[in-house]
Amino acid sequence: MTSFYRAGALLAVALLLAALSHIGAILLFPTLAGTDDWTRLASFGEPGKFVLLPTQPQLSAALPRSDPMMLMALCRYDLDETGSIRVSGSTDLPYWGLSAHNRHGMTYYAINNRGFGTRALSLRVMSQDDVLRFRADLPEDAEQELLVAAPEPRGFVLVRALIPFPSARPRIETELGKLSCQAEQP
């Protein structure tokens, strides 16, 4: 009878441990993963400017499961070093989508070109405190700008531009190249 209870207790302990290690592994994964997207994408260029990402099949190796019919430009930033970054430019693209990611690649902001109409794109990424400071003393030419608060200093901005048909690729590349991503001291 005692051995029966003993087996039961061991089983309970094993299941409890299983649950704990399962939850622990999932929650600690981002910390234990060793590298993050910010570091992983460093090979595509320095922070503070747009870099056109390679096309297929190299793209699949860098960013798996991305749309082959999209051209992508990446701008990494480190707000601790640059203060804020400004994404701006006037482009004639059928569709673009801009997303801002933290250093693990999680999206904290996303918008597409419908929100801009014919206006030029103008957007600043800065820390929460800087957003408040910037709003309090808004320069006159910045009234139309989008202010995006970044949850942590490091991250990146990704712009995806649709290539509506294959022959449009060179034009889309030129138009996407008109976007700039600059460090601005606040």
Next chain:
Amino acid sequence: MRRPLVTMLTLFFGVVLGLLTAKAALDGELGFSRLTYGPWVGNPRLGGVNADPYTKARLIRSGELPLGGGEGITFIAEQTSDGQSLSTACTYAIEGEMAAARYWTLTATTREGAPFQNPSRRYGFTSSEISREPSGSVRIALSALPQAGNWLPLSGAAPLRLTLRLYDTPLANEAAGVEPAWPAIRRLSCP
């Protein structure tokens, strides 16, 4: 002499079981809040900063950057509308109305999401380049042999995944409420 051994084995298997279930949970791709329309499955909340810990770990593991809610939504299909598994050896037709979106793209890839390399660099179609039926509906043929109309070339005999990306769509904000229109996937022939 036997007791410590049994206890240690129990602890060991407990931890191993926990880690194995964690890995199994990360092998799935789409997370918990899924939308299913016919053969198409998507998750409008994939990849946000407030995603659940499983989704976060999964995305960090794969390196994928999913579309944000303001951009669009991705749907994948690995089966026909009748529930048969998709393979590049067969001939399929994708037919019907597309869900409301400013632009969409449809791509054929491996189950891991890598496009099939082909000489014409035809990985899929965008809504701009497709030729439509008189009724406005869409018909795309997928096969190894050339077909009239919208033809997406397939080759080999590998498991196939279709990815439908809707850009600038009301669905991405889960505000739809009504069942949108979806193209059906039919298997025409299979060797």
